[in-house]
Amino acid sequence: xxxxxxxxxxxxxxxxxxxxxxxxxxxxxxxxxxxxxxxxxxxxxxxxxxxxxxxxxxxxxxxxxxxxxxxxxxxxxxxxxxxxxxxxxxxxxxxxxxxxxxxxxxxxxxxxxxxxxxxxxxxxxxxxxxxxxxxxxxxxxxxxxxxxxxxxxxxxxxxxxxxxxxxxxxxxxxxxxxxxxxxxxxxxxxxxxxxxxxxxxxxxxxxxxxxxxxxxxxxxxxxxxxxxxxxxxxxxxxxxxxxxxxxxxxxxxxxxxxxxxxxxxxxxxxxxxxxxxxxxxxxxxxxxxxxxxxxxxxxxxxxxxxxxxxxxxxxxxxxxxxxxxxxxxxxxx
Numbered sequence: 221x222x223x224x225x226x227x228x229x230x231x232x233x234x235x236x237x238x239x240x241x242x243x244x245x246x247x248x249x250x251x252x253x254x255x256x257x258x259x260x261x262x263x264x265x266x267x268x269x270x271x272x273x274x275x276x277x278x279x280x281x282x283x284x285x286x287x288x289x290x291x292x293x294x295x296x297x298x299x300x301x302x303x304x305x306x307x308x309x310x311x312x313x314x315x316x317x318x319x320x321x322x323x324x325x326x327x328x329x330x331x332x333x334x335x336x337x338x339x340x341x342x343x344x345x346x347x348x349x350x351x352x353x354x355x356x357x358x359x360x361x362x363x364x365x366x367x368x369x370x371x372x373x374x375x376x377x378x379x380x381x382x383x384x385x386x387x388x389x390x391x392x393x394x395x396x397x398x399x400x401x402x403x404x405x406x407x408x409x410x411x412x413x414x415x416x417x418x419x420x421x422x423x424x425x426x427x428x429x430x431x432x433x434x435x436x437x438x439x440x441x442x443x444x445x446x447x448x449x450x451x452x453x454x455x456x457x458x459x460x461x462x463x464x465x466x467x468x469x470x471x472x473x474x475x476x477x478x479x480x481x482x483x484x485x486x487x488x489x490x491x492x493x494x495x496x497x498x499x500x501x502x503x504x505x506x507x508x509x510x511x512x513x514x515x516x517x518x519x520x521x522x523x524x525x526x527x528x529x530x531x532x533x534x535x536x537x538x539x540x541x542x543x544x545x546x547x548x549x550x551x552x553x
Contacts, residue, residue, distance in 0.1 A: 228288075275344075308376045314381075332375075368390065381410075392419065396423045435492055495514045
């Protein structure tokens with residue numbers, strides 16, 4: 221359960237305030253248009269968020285899910301570099317700043333923060349929302365075209381979330397190379413689809429070539445063991461939905477699951493997980509089936525039974541995306 225003062229709760233409260241003056245029907249119509257636009261072919265020089273109504277609808281529709289996905293990726297990264305805290309952060313294509321909120325939830329405290337985006341209305345709204353987060357009080361919100369001409373100042377951490385899908389293939393390549401040349405650590409998040417995974421693998425390969433170590437989700441920096449076209453690596457984050465959020469999205473559940481793919485890489489020494497749970501664990505009578513990506517690298521299904529004692533209890537509590545085994549028991553069954 222979140223602390224009342226947590227970034228997640230503060231973000232939800234800020235979004236509710238942001239939507240106070242926007243009729244739900246208007247917001248829902250804007251969401252429908254945005255979904256159609258994101259699924260289509262959008263020129264990279266055309267801002268998708270055109271005005272405040274668009275931004276408010278987008279914020280209600282996407283910020284909670286983006287926050288949870290990026291936060292999950294950052295937590296996995298932080299576990300692999302436990303003694304490191306970023307002193308500066310650049311959020312490329314950050315829009316209204318969901319990733320900056322996720323960084324403050326992972327590493328509390330102030331740091332130099334810069335959000336870059338092409339859509340001025342998104343930046344203005346992000347600045348407005350950020351008033352509720354003390355760690356973002358000095359953040360800079362700057363308009364910049366995200367593409368081949370982008371230049372970046374050096375930073376400890378650069379995040380690129382749900383951006384690569386909006387770029388042409390040459391611009392994606394240039395952006396990843398630019399990020400790699402300026403950052404100590406890079407976290408890239410994309411939708412948890414086959415295409416999103418393909419973009420992540422493309423970026424991962426370029427980061428490894430540039431000398432980065434993979435911290436998460438992979439337990440290694442070798443080639444992905446998934447045979448191209450047969451499957452894709454992705455994870456799921458549970459997202460709490462407010463009543464207004466449910467109204468905007470036309471749903472009735474108090475939560476939704478955001479599917480995402482990601483890579484977290486760094487030039488720092490890393491201690492990645494021995495293995496990662498890459499599918500939802502299957503709990504059966506007296507046993508748990510875990511699909512793991514392992515250090516070798518390889519994909520393997522392991523069965524944990526009651527005879528494994530405490531490890532069985534840990535397996536029953538394990539979630540999709542978790543490191544395995546638990547830190548206190550490094551002996552795989």
